[in-house]
Amino acid sequence: MTTAASAAAMPLLAACDDKAKPKTDDTAKPKPAAGPPLTFPDGFAWGAATSAYQIEGGATADGRGPSIWDTFSHTPGTIADGSNGDVACDHYHRWESDLDLCKQLGLHSYRFSIAWPRIRPDGRGAVNQKGLDFYKRLVDGLHQRGIAPLATLFHWDLPQKLQDQGGWENRDCAKWFADYADVVFTALGSSVPTWLTINEPKTIVQVGYTFGTMAPGKADPVAAAVAMHHLALAHGLAVRAYRDSGASGRIGAALNLAPAYPATAGDEAATKAAAIADAVENRAYLDPIFKKAYPTDFIESLDEGVRTALQGAIKDGDLATIGATVDLLGVNYYNPVFVDANGRYQTIKPTSAASWEQIYPQGLEDLLVRLHRDYGDLPLVITENGIPDPAAADQDHGRIAYLRDHLAAAQRAIQSGVRVEGYHVWSLLDNFEWAQGYTQRWGIVHVDFASQTRTPKPSATWYRDVIARNGLAAGD
Ligand code: FCB
Numbered sequence: 001m002t003t004a005a006s007a008a009a010m011p012l013l014a015a016c017d018d019k020a021k022p023k024t025d026d027t028a029k030p031k032p033a034a035g036p037p038l039t040f041p042d043g044f045a046w047g048a049a050t051s052a053y054q055i056e057g058g059a060t061a062d063g064r065g066p067s068i069w070d071t072f073s074h075t076p077g078t079i080a081d082g083s084n085g086d087v088a089c090d091h092y093h094r095w096e097s098d099l100d101l102c103k104q105l106g107l108h109s110y111r112f113s114i115a116w117p118r119i120r121p122d123g124r125g126a127v128n129q130k131g132l133d134f135y136k137r138l139v140d141g142l143h144q145r146g147i148a149p150l151a152t153l154f155h156w157d158l159p160q161k162l163q164d165q166g167g168w169e170n171r172d173c174a175k176w177f178a179d180y181a182d183v184v185f186t187a188l189g190s191s192v193p194t195w196l197t198i199n200e201p202k203t204i205v206q207v208g209y210t211f212g213t214m215a216p217g218k219a220d221p222v223a224a225a226v227a228m229h230h231l232a233l234a235h236g237l238a239v240r241a242y243r244d245s246g247a248s249g250r251i252g253a254a255l256n257l258a259p260a261y262p263a264t265a266g267d268e269a270a271t272k273a274a275a276i277a278d279a280v281e282n283r284a285y286l287d288p289i290f291k292k293a294y295p296t297d298f299i300e301s302l303d304e305g306v307r308t309a310l311q312g313a314i315k316d317g318d319l320a321t322i323g324a325t326v327d328l329l330g331v332n333y334y335n336p337v338f339v340d341a342n343g344r345y346q347t348i349k350p351t352s353a354a355s356w357e358q359i360y361p362q363g364l365e366d367l368l369v370r371l372h373r374d375y376g377d378l379p380l381v382i383t384e385n386g387i388p389d390p391a392a393a394d395q396d397h398g399r400i401a402y403l404r405d406h407l408a409a410a411q412r413a414i415q416s417g418v419r420v421e422g423y424h425v426w427s428l429l430d431n432f433e434w435a436q437g438y439t440q441r442w443g444i445v446h447v448d449f450a451s452q453t454r455t456p457k458p459s460a461t462w463y464r465d466v467i468a469r470n471g472l473a474a475g476d
Helices: 068-073 091-105 129-144 172-191 201-211 221-245 268-291 296-301 304-313 318-322 361-375 397-415 458-469
Strands: 045-049 109-113 148-154 194-199 250-256 260-262 328-332 337-339 380-384 420-426 445-448 453-456
Touching: 045 148, 045 380, 045 458, 091 129, 091 453, 091 458, 109 420, 129 148, 129 172, 148 172, 172 194, 172 221, 194 221, 194 328, 201 221, 201 250, 201 268, 221 250, 221 268, 221 304, 221 318, 250 268, 250 380, 260 268, 268 296, 268 318, 268 337, 268 361, 296 304, 328 361, 361 380, 361 397, 397 420, 397 458
Parallel strands: 045 109, 045 420, 109 148, 148 194, 194 250, 250 328, 260 337, 328 380, 380 420
Antiparallel strands: 445 453
């Protein structure tokens, strides 16, 4: 990747913003190769993931309020194909057959997100019972099918009314989030065994606030720094609300983490730059939660104005709140970063059809082992991993190879003692891929958006067999 941070410049964002931009197909598609059988531990949770705005549709159904993604996607020029999530996979109306599909695949766990604007259409104030009822039905439907619900409280769809009041730049937003979380915990707390607070704060900070190519569309590093801290605070306040609710399940965050390597192995300057990139990509989000501190090298790497803004946002007691004990960590893994001597990101591995996604399965093993080493013996759940495969629905063999190689990497980490409890492929369904609209198909199940027909792809059948045998077969 070429658009990256230099160690000297403001690297709050660091990653390239390709996630938000239309790209040509430069997919590398390895063919499935023979390998030894790899079995996973008993009880390993095989899952699939989705998020509310990407699949639900029903944008105004039953009192849902607008979110920043409704606003953003309806703004001309923001989405590659000019589309939006108004209908998406129409999951709001088709959830029962979608859950049947999950059962047919043999999923043990289904990760979904709850839309804040369905629960509180204005973000705060009146609770919309019909919104809560939707998720109650969904959770009940999962239990009826023997599938464990894994619920994310926030997957980027901030109520627009809160954005109008400053959104994540407003410190109060952290409290509004905890208030919303409390409503959800009261309604669903005991029926959902595992909760995730905020999905990928880094993407919000980097792409939503620094590049501005995803909602809320700000290109303002100072705002990004402030939002970053308030997102962390929101996580901590929600964990506190969960403990106060008395619910007996588990809670953690879902972080997208990217192991950082020097582009040239052994190069001293590139190795140093990779350490900064590691701070920006990983430790800046991990350390507040697990060490009650922002990494010093991260703070030092910021431009003065950005550093001052971040430090100004941190109030007494915040880091103790953010560092409240969590029960697990959700790990979204898509790509590593390779950094040259000038701190610039380099694309040195093949990418998927999403050009920000370098394919490097070894990075997942390295990441999991490192989390275990540096952050303790915490249960890790892979909450997202996958690729868009542009091939026709009946030919997504590139995806099978990708999933196989990443599962093998996770299995190696497990063999070396890391507590990896589960894996969720991104995604169950083709869906609205944010600023890429419907141009990238990330699902193991094909969706014909005109007819809303679902057709499992070869990867879905392959994954079903992996689940059934609790591992990879020889030759997978
Ligand atoms: C992750 C997001 C998810 C989806 C995948 C491809 O960063 O959490 O919603 O967009 O990327």
